[in-house]
Amino acid sequence: MAAHQIAIAKASLAASLLRPDPTPVPRDEITRFHALIEDALTQCSPSNVQACTKWLLENITPSSGRIKTLGKYLTALSASFVTPQGGRSGVQAQALPKEKTRSKRRGLHILYLVNDLLHATKYHGTAPYVHTSLTSNLQPHLMDLVGSAASCELSNNGRVHQRIAELLDHWERKGYYIQEYCKKMHIAASASRAAPHGPSSTEAGGQGATAPSGNTASRGNDAPFVMPATHGDRSVPWYDLPAGNMMPHMVPNSPIPIDTRIMQPLQFTAGPADEKLVSAVKDLLKEVESIYDSTHQLDEGIVADIDEMGQPMILDADSGELVPGNGYYGSDWERWRTETKSQWKSQQKLQSAEAQEVQLVYQQQKPKRDPAQIWRPESVPLNFQACFGKITQEEWRF
Numbered sequence: 531m532a533a534h535q536i537a538i539a540k541a542s543l544a545a546s547l548l549r550p551d552p553t554p555v556p557r558d559e560i561t562r563f564h565a566l567i568e569d570a571l572t573q574c575s576p577s578n579v580q581a582c583t584k585w586l587l588e589n590i591t592p593s594s595g596r597i598k599t600l601g602k603y604l605t606a607l608s609a610s611f612v613t614p615q616g617g618r619s620g621v622q623a624q625a626l627p628k629e630k631t632r633s634k635r636r637g638l639h640i641l642y643l644v645n646d647l648l649h650a651t652k653y654h655g656t657a658p659y660v661h662t663s664l665t666s667n668l669q670p671h672l673m674d675l676v677g678s679a680a681s682c683e684l685s686n687n688g689r690v691h692q693r694i695a696e697l698l699d700h701w702e703r704k705g706y707y708i709q710e711y712c713k714k715m716h717i718a719a720s721a722s723r724a725a726p727h728g729p730s731s732t733e734a735g736g737q738g739a740t741a742p743s744g745n746t747a748s749r750g751n752d753a754p755f756v757m758p759a760t761h762g763d764r765s766v767p768w769y770d771l772p773a774g775n776m777m778p779h780m781v782p783n784s785p786i787p788i789d790t791r792i793m794q795p796l797q798f799t800a801g802p803a804d805e806k807l808v809s810a811v812k813d814l815l816k817e818v819e820s821i822y823d824s825t826h827q828l829d830e831g832i833v834a835d836i837d838e839m840g841q842p843m844i845l846d847a848d849s850g851e852l853v854p855g856n857g858y859y860g861s862d863w864e865r866w867r868t869e870t871k872s873q874w875k876s877q878q879k880l881q882s883a884e885a886q887e888v889q890l891v892y893q894q895q896k897p898k899r900d901p902a903q904i905w906r907p908e909s910v911p912l913n914f915q916a917c918f919g920k921i922t923q924e925e926w927r928f
Contacts, residue, residue: 538606593765594663609678611634611636645701676719707801755807
């Protein structure tokens with residue numbers, strides 16, 4: 531990773547710390563933090579890690595926004611230690627020529643720091659919501675952290691990969707993350723160590739171009755779909771939240787506008803996404819790619835023709851006629867609504883006809899009785915006779 535990307539992540543973290551969220555952190559303390567994390571990565575001793583963890587507990591964990599910024603900074607820092615094939619990492623090549631600690635171990639030390647922070651928030655006197663906020667806001671960055679730490683070759687760095695696997699098993703035993711997500715982190719670590727990282731020296735010299743890291747490409751294609759803890763950031767105003775947060779407050783045909791004071795980021799169960807949701811997202815991404823891909827082959831049965839409404843024409847296998855498919859501007863919704871309304875009307879007519887037929891059969895089969903046979907003077911209640919006297923058959927009938 532280039533040095534300017536680390537500088538951007540570092541500046542973002544500093545800006546987050548300077549904001550009153552909940553209280554601003556002095557610049558001297560920010561400088562002290564970078565010194566503490568450098569000591570912890572250089573020499574991963576219990577005292578260095580605990581000193582850095584203590585600083586994070588005081589200044590980072592009270593704010594979910596700062597936790598997210600910390601995750602981005604650690605991701606950029608860990609990615610800078612990834613050594614391309616046939617070269618040195620960006621940090622080694624520019625700023626650390628006399629670095630004693632090998633870069634492939636510094637990514638592991640970042641995971642150890644994260645582990646100590648998770649342990650401290652769960653077992654050492656912090657409020658329960660702090661641990662929940664930490665795990666949910668760090669979760670989107672763990673795949674990249676694990677992948678960067680496991681980017682070294684397995685044949686020469688077996689102990690590093692063994693410790694990463696043991697650490698992920700420890701997280702599963704302690705319940706920091708669910709079993710399925712820990713398995714996916716194991717898969718991400720395996721994919722990172724199996725992929726080549728960066729171009730070789732011969733390719734770089736022969737072509738004069740820098741190819742993207744294979745580590746990033748492999749994780750981009752094979753990374754599991756993970757549900758976030760929230761849909762949006764609690765620290766931003768309502769108009770900067772994703773539009774989906776308005777869905778729970780929308781009332782059909784209501785003239786009353788949405789009260790912006792109750793608009794908050796939607797809460798989700800952090801972890802692996804549901805299979806149906808993953809399939810829907812993949813179908814959407816596939817459809818988006820087909821829009822801009824000129825070489826995209828249409829599916830079987832779809833004719834390469836578009837009608838006036840922008841709908842692809844589909845060859846119906848039963849009738850052999852061309853019928854419009856799903857369009858982009860809602861014409862498929864209109865067609866579905868029209869067809870559904872027609873089916874509903876047909877069903878109502880059928881039910882009405884069946885009801886009339888049943889009523890007719892009932893009237894035909896209903897036994898006819900003479901009203902004179904129904905009349906019995908003794909059937910009149912005694913209290914009624916006492917009040918109004920005896921009544922005739924005609925009066926009783928009418």
